[in-house]
Amino acid sequence: MIGxxxxxxxxxxxxxxRRPTAISNEIELVKKAIAGDDESFSKLIASRQDRLYRIAYxxxxxxxxxxxxxxxxxxxxxxxVKKVREPQxxxxxxxxxxxxxxxEYIRKAKKTVYIDSDYEAGYAPERTEExxxxxxxxxxxxxxxxxxxxxxxxEDLPLKDVAEIVxxxxxxxxxxxxxxxxxxxxxxxxxxxxx
Numbered sequence: 761m762i763g764x765x766x767x768x769x770x771x772x773x774x775x776x777x778r779r780p781t782a783i784s785n786e787i788e789l790v791k792k793a794i795a796g797d798d799e800s801f802s803k804l805i806a807s808r809q810d811r812l813y814r815i816a817y818x819x820x821x822x823x824x825x826x827x828x829x830x831x832x833x834x835x836x837x838x839x840x841v842k843k844v845r846e847p848q849x850x851x852x853x854x855x856x857x858x859x860x861x862x863x864e865y866i867r868k869a870k871k872t873v874y875i876d877s878d879y880e881a882g883y884a885p886e887r888t889e890e891x892x893x894x895x896x897x898x899x900x901x902x903x904x905x906x907x908x909x910x911x912x913x914x915e916d917l918p919l920k921d922v923a924e925i926v927x928x929x930x931x932x933x934x935x936x937x938x939x940x941x942x943x944x945x946x947x948x949x950x951x952x953x954x955x
Contacts, residue, residue, distance in 0.1 A: 790847035801841060805834055808851060811915065812858050818910050819862040821895065829865055833858040849924070855917070856925040859907055897944045905940035908933055 786807075792800035809830065816829035836857050844853055898906055904926060911922045923933040 787847045790844065790850040793841050794844055801838060804850065808854060815855065815858050815915060816862050818914050819866060829862050833861050836861065852921050852924050859925060863903055901940055901943060905936055908936045909940050912937055
């Protein structure tokens with residue numbers, strides 16, 4: 761009993777010690793990237809590539825388009841990394857570039873999302889239907905509300921980071937989240953009434 765308690769305490773201490781080290785290592789990588797170290801920039805991007813893809817895919821619902829958005833995001837970040845003023849906000853800055861380019865890409869392409877039969881066959885019918893309903897409901901939101909919902913609930917970012925990414929005060933982001941959730945709830949409930 762005492763041994764397991766002591767082991768738990770020791771593991772907790774190690775986690776507390778490692779986490780600040782990992783954060784400080786990441787900040788060092790950001791500082792090196794700002795100074796022009798391409799390898800540090802590559803390491804930072806590698807740690808966030810999946811998240812960038814998820815954000816892009818949530819907007820365009822197409823693998824190729826999402827990959828194009830990720831590629832352009834990385835390019836834009838690479839050419840302007842020297843503009844990062846505070847290294848601890850590198851990931852927020854990178855996410856902001858991804859969101860802004862995804863919105864720009866959608867405006868330029870003005871694409872309609874079609875679901876082909878191969879996509880539908882890959883999932884269980886109930887789940888696909890729910891996903892389609894959710895994405896239709898998300899598409900009913902204006903750009904800012906959709907972005908706030910995606911960042912908050914799909915990417916699990918704190919409201920403070922969401923506010924910084926969308927350039928809105930924290931209180932406005934909170935209001936936008938609640939209004940968007942209410943609208944999503946109404947939209948999804950209307951779909952249930954139709955059945």
